[in-house]
Amino acid sequence: MRSPADRPVDQTGLRRLNLSRVLRALRVDGPQSRALLARRTGLNKATTSSLVGELEQRRLVRLGEIVSGAVGRPSQPVELRGRTVCGIGLEINVNYVAVAVLDLTDQMVFSKRVPLDVVALGQVAAMDLLADLAAEAIAEVRDAGNWVTGVTVAVPGLVDTENGIVRHAPNLRWRDASVVERLVTRLELPRERISVDNDANLSALAEHAVGVAAGATDLLYLTGEVGVGGGVIADGRLVRGATGFTGEVGHMPLNPEPAPCGCGRSGCWETQVGLAALLRSVANFDDRVHDSALDLEQRLRVIASRAADGEPRTRRALAEIGSALGIGASILVNILNPTAIVLGGYFAVLGEWLVEPARRELSERVMASGSCRLLLSDLGFTAAVRGGAYAALDRVFDDPSIAPLVAPAEVPHLGGIA
Amino acid sequence: MRSPADRPVDQTGLRRLNLSRVLRALRVDGPQSRALLARRTGLNKATTSSLVGELEQRRLVRLGEIVSGAVGRPSQPVELRGRTVCGIGLEINVNYVAVAVLDLTDQMVFSKRVPLDVVALGQVAAMDLLADLAAEAIAEVRDAGNWVTGVTVAVPGLVDTENGIVRHAPNLRWRDASVVERLVTRLELPRERISVDNDANLSALAEHAVGVAAGATDLLYLTGEVGVGGGVIADGRLVRGATGFTGEVGHMPLNPEPAPCGCGRSGCWETQVGLAALLRSVANFDDRVHDSALDLEQRLRVIASRAADGEPRTRRALAEIGSALGIGASILVNILNPTAIVLGGYFAVLGEWLVEPARRELSERVMASGSCRLLLSDLGFTAAVRGGAYAALDRVFDDPSIAPLVAPAEVPHLGGIA
Numbered sequence: 154m155r156s157p158a159d160r161p162v163d164q165t166g167l168r169r170l171n172l173s174r175v176l177r178a179l180r181v182d183g184p185q186s187r188a189l190l191a192r193r194t195g196l197n198k199a200t201t202s203s204l205v206g207e208l209e210q211r212r213l214v215r216l217g218e219i220v221s222g223a224v225g226r227p228s229q230p231v232e233l234r235g236r237t238v239c240g241i242g243l244e245i246n247v248n249y250v251a252v253a254v255l256d257l258t259d260q261m262v263f264s265k266r267v268p269l270d271v272v273a274l275g276q277v278a279a280m281d282l283l284a285d286l287a288a289e290a291i292a293e294v295r296d297a298g299n300w301v302t303g304v305t306v307a308v309p310g311l312v313d314t315e316n317g318i319v320r321h322a323p324n325l326r327w328r329d330a331s332v333v334e335r336l337v338t339r340l341e342l343p344r345e346r347i348s349v350d351n352d353a354n355l356s357a358l359a360e361h362a363v364g365v366a367a368g369a370t371d372l373l374y375l376t377g378e379v380g381v382g383g384g385v386i387a388d389g390r391l392v393r394g395a396t397g398f399t400g401e402v403g404h405m406p407l408n409p410e411p412a413p414c415g416c417g418r419s420g421c422w423e424t425q426v427g428l429a430a431l432l433r434s435v436a437n438f439d440d441r442v443h444d445s446a447l448d449l450e451q452r453l454r455v456i457a458s459r460a461a462d463g464e465p466r467t468r469r470a471l472a473e474i475g476s477a478l479g480i481g482a483s484i485l486v487n488i489l490n491p492t493a494i495v496l497g498g499y500f501a502v503l504g505e506w507l508v509e510p511a512r513r514e515l516s517e518r519v520m521a522s523g524s525c526r527l528l529l530s531d532l533g534f535t536a537a538v539r540g541g542a543y544a545a546l547d548r549v550f551d552d553p554s555i556a557p558l559v560a561p562a563e564v565p566h567l568g569g570i571a
Numbered sequence: 572m573r574s575p576a577d578r579p580v581d582q583t584g585l586r587r588l589n590l591s592r593v594l595r596a597l598r599v600d601g602p603q604s605r606a607l608l609a610r611r612t613g614l615n616k617a618t619t620s621s622l623v624g625e626l627e628q629r630r631l632v633r634l635g636e637i638v639s640g641a642v643g644r645p646s647q648p649v650e651l652r653g654r655t656v657c658g659i660g661l662e663i664n665v666n667y668v669a670v671a672v673l674d675l676t677d678q679m680v681f682s683k684r685v686p687l688d689v690v691a692l693g694q695v696a697a698m699d700l701l702a703d704l705a706a707e708a709i710a711e712v713r714d715a716g717n718w719v720t721g722v723t724v725a726v727p728g729l730v731d732t733e734n735g736i737v738r739h740a741p742n743l744r745w746r747d748a749s750v751v752e753r754l755v756t757r758l759e760l761p762r763e764r765i766s767v768d769n770d771a772n773l774s775a776l777a778e779h780a781v782g783v784a785a786g787a788t789d790l791l792y793l794t795g796e797v798g799v800g801g802g803v804i805a806d807g808r809l810v811r812g813a814t815g816f817t818g819e820v821g822h823m824p825l826n827p828e829p830a831p832c833g834c835g836r837s838g839c840w841e842t843q844v845g846l847a848a849l850l851r852s853v854a855n856f857d858d859r860v861h862d863s864a865l866d867l868e869q870r871l872r873v874i875a876s877r878a879a880d881g882e883p884r885t886r887r888a889l890a891e892i893g894s895a896l897g898i899g900a901s902i903l904v905n906i907l908n909p910t911a912i913v914l915g916g917y918f919a920v921l922g923e924w925l926v927e928p929a930r931r932e933l934s935e936r937v938m939a940s941g942s943c944r945l946l947l948s949d950l951g952f953t954a955a956v957r958g959g960a961y962a963a964l965d966r967v968f969d970d971p972s973i974a975p976l977v978a979p980a981e982v983p984h985l986g987g988i989a
Contacts, residue, residue, distance in 0.1 A: 311938055311939055320939070321938070369813075370813065371812050371813040383906065385906070387805060387810045387812070388808070388810070388811070390806070392805045392806070392810070392907070393806070393908075394789050394805070394907055394908025394909065395787075395788065395789040395908050395909055395910040395942060395943070396908060396939055396942045397908070398905075398908040398938060398939035398942065399906060399907055399908045400906060401905035401906065401908075401938045401939070402905065402906055404905060404936070404938060405902050405905070406825075406898065406902075406936070407824075416938070418935075418936070480824065484823050484824075484902070485906065487816075487819035487820065487822060487823070488801065488803070488817060488818060488819065488820055488903065488906060488907075489810070489812055489817055489906075490811075490812025490813050490814060490815070490816040490817045490819075491812065491813055492813040517836075518822070518824070518836070520729055520739065520816060520819040520822060520834070521729055521738070521814060521816035521819070524813060524814045524816065525813070
C-alpha cells in the first residue's frame with residue numbers, strides 16, 4: 154500500500170508542509186522553544202527559526218516569556234497566538250441551530266443556540282438562518298480585529314463534502330441542499346473556506362481533540378439526537394469512506410417492533426434509541442417534555458429529575474433504551490474495535506440511567522470483551538459546533554500560508570534566542 | 572491529528588525508508604528506469620542509483636533488458652527479482668489447513684490444501700500440523716536456493732497480533748493458542764518473521780493487492796466460511812482497531828430464529844449465512860454435501876450443480892441466504908461506505924444465486940445507494956493464504972535491509988545507465 158510519505162512534493166509545497174508541521178507541533182505539544190520544535194519536527198534549527206518567523210508574521214504564533222532553566226541558556230518558548238485567528242462552526246438539527254467560534258488554541262470565543270422547528274421552517278429558509286448566524290459570528294470576530302479561517306456547517310445526514318451539498322438529511326426532510334453555495338452568496342469568505350460535513354463526523358473530531366476520549370486512536374462517537382449517527386476515528390484518522398457517507402448507524406434493522414423511521418423504512422435502531430423514541434416512551438403527548446417551544450436541554454432536565462425521583466415509567470423507558478443502545482453499540486464495537494465509545498447529545502445528559510443496561514449488553518455481546526470503554530461526552534450539545542470550528546481551524550493548520558501576512562513593523566521581533 | 576509525515580527519522584532510518592520507497596514504487600508501478608524511479612519517489616538520481624545498487628546486492632531487484640526509446644538515451648529498467656525471495660502464508664479453518672508461497676512479484680510458487688476436521692484434531696495437534704506445512708514450504712524455497720521473508724498464519728478468530736496469540740477462535744474451539752511460539756520452536760526462522768493474523772484481515776489485504784477490487788481505497792471483504800468475518804480497508808489501510816479485533820461481523824444479532832452459534836450466543840448472522848447454515852438448509856444430514864471427508868470445493872460443486880438444475884430446496888435456500896447476506900451487508904455499508912464488498916469463500920463459489928437477492932436488500936437499505944459494488948472474489952479459498960504470504964513479503968518491502976547481502980561478485984553490475 155502507498156503511504157502519504159511516498160508522495161513527492163515541490164519546493165513551495167515543502168515550505169507549506171514544514172510550516173504546517175511546526176504549527177501542529179505547537180497544537181499537540183504546547184508552547185516550546187525553537188530548539189525543541191526543531192528536534193520534534195526533525196527540521197534543522199535555521200529552518201525552524203525561519204518558519205517560526207513567518208508564522209509570527211501571519212499572527213499565528215508569538216514568542217512567550219523568557220524562561221531561565223537550571224542548565225543551559227535561557228529559552229523563549231514559541232506559542233500559538235489564540236484570539237487573533239478564529240474558526241467558526243455551525244450546526245443545524247431537528248430542534249435547533251447553533252454556532253460556536255473557537256480561537257487557535259481551541260478556546261470558545263462566542264457561542265449561541267436557537268431552539269427552532271427546522272422541519273416546519275423548510276430547507277431554504279433554514280439555510281438562510283444559518284447564513285445569518287454565520288454572518289453574526291464573522292462580524293463578532295472581525296470587529297475585534299481578528300481573522301476568520303473559515304466556516305464549517307454540521308448537518309445530520311449524508312453530506313457530499315467535496316461539492317458542499319447535503320444529499321439527504323431524512324430527519325430535517327432535506328434533499329440536495331447546496332449549503333456551501335447558499336453561504337457563499339451571503340458571506341464575505343472565499344468558497345474554499347466554507348464547508349459542510351456530517352454532524353457525527355465533526356463531533357468525533359471534537360471528542361478526539363478535546364473531549365473525554367481525547368487522543369484515543371480508535372474511537373466511535375454516537376449522536377443522541379432525533380437521528381442517531383456515528384463518527385468513526387480509526388488509527389487517529391476520521392474514516393470517511395468512498396463517498397463520505399460513513400457512520401449511518403441509525404438505520405440498522407434492530408427494532409423488533411415495526412416502528413416507522415424518518416428514512417421511510419421501519420424498525421431502524423433510531424426508532425428505539427433516538428430522541429423521538431425517548432420522548433414518546435417517557436410521557437404522553439400532552440406532557441411538557443413534548444413542548445418544542447421549550448429548549449431541548451430544559452425538557453431533558455425534566456426527564457432527568459423524574460428519573461432521579463424514581464418515576465416508574467421514566468425509569469423503565471430509560472432502562473429499555475439503554476439496553477437497545479448496548480445491543481446496537483455491540484455490533485459497532487465488534488466491527489470497529491474502538492478504545493472508547495463516546496455518547497453525545499441526550500445520551501450524555503441522561504447517561505446515568507442508560508449506561509448500566511448498555512454496559513450489560515456490551516459485556517455479553519462484544520467478542521473482545523473489556524477492550525472498549527463507554528463514556529459520556531462532556532461537550533453536551535456543543536460537540537458538533539466545536540468540531541465544525543475545529544475543522545475550520547484545521548485549514549490554517551494544514552496550510553498556514555492562507556493566513557494574511559501583516560507588515561513586519563507590526564510584529565515585535567526578538568529573534569536569535571533558542 | 573498527527574500524520575506519519577510528522578515523525579522525525581534518523582539517518583539509518585532514513586536510508587531504510589528510502590530503500591522501502593524504491594522497492595514499493597517497483598511493486599506498485601512495475602519495472603521502470605532509475606530516472607523515473609527518482610521522479611516518482613522524489614529522491615535525487617544519485618541517491619536512487621545507490622539505493623538500487625543495494626537492492627541488487629540484496630537480490631531484491633535486477634536490471635532488465637536495455638530499451639531504446641524514440642527519443643533520449645536508451646534506458647535500462649529496474650524490476651523486482653521474483654523467485655529469489657518468497658513469503659509464506661498459512662491458513663487454518665474448520666475444514667482444512669492450507670499453505671501458499673508467493674514470490675516478490677506476487678506469483679504463486681507453491682500451494683497446498685489438506686481437508687481436515689480441525690475441531691476433532693484439537694488445538695495443539697493442529698498447530699503442529701501448521702508447523703509441518705510451514706517447514707515443507709520453507710524447504711521448498713530453500714532447496715531452490717532462495718530466501719524466505721517470513722511466515723504469516725491466517726486464523727478465523729480474535730488474534731493478538733503483537734504477541735502472536737489467537738485469543739479466541741470459536742469455530743475452531745481455540746482459546747489462547749500461542750501460534751507464533753509453537754512455530755518458532757519448529758522452524759528455522761527468527762521470531763520477528765513469524766506472525767499470525769485474522770483470516771478476513773489477510774484476505775482483505777490480498778483482495779486490495781491483487782483481487783477483483785484491487786486498489787480500491789475503501790473495501791470490505793466477507794469470508795464465506797463456517798464463521799463469517801470481515802476485513803476492512805479504509806482510505807487504503809487495513810483497519811485494525813484498538814486491540815486488533817475489528818471485523819467481527821458474524822455475530823450481529825440478525826437471525827429472527829434463535830439458532831445456536833459457535834460463540835455460545837444464538838441468533839448471530841453467521842447462523843443464517845455461514846457455511847454450516849448453508850449445508851443444513853440445502854440438504855438432509857445423510858446427503859453427501861455433509862460428508863466432511865470430501866473436499867469442501869467438491870461439496871460446493873454438488874450444490875452449484877443442483878442450483879443450476881433448478882432443484883427447488885437448493886434454490887430456495889440460496890435465495891434466503893442471499894437475502895440475509897444483503898441485510899447484514901447493508902449495515903456494514905452504512906457504517907463503512909466502501910467502494911466494494913468482495914465476497915469470498917463459499918459466497919464466491921455460489922455467488923451466481925446469492926448476489927441478486929443480496930443486491931435487492933442493499934439497494935433498499937443502503938442510505939447512500941448506488942455507491943457500493945458487490946463483487947465475487949476470484950481468489951477462491953486462497954485469499955487468506957495469499958494475504959498471509961503477502962503480509963510476509965511486506966516485511967521486506969517495509970525494511971529491505973532484512974534481506975541478506977550477497978557478495979558483490981555474484982551480482983552482474985552494469986551501473987551508470989539511467
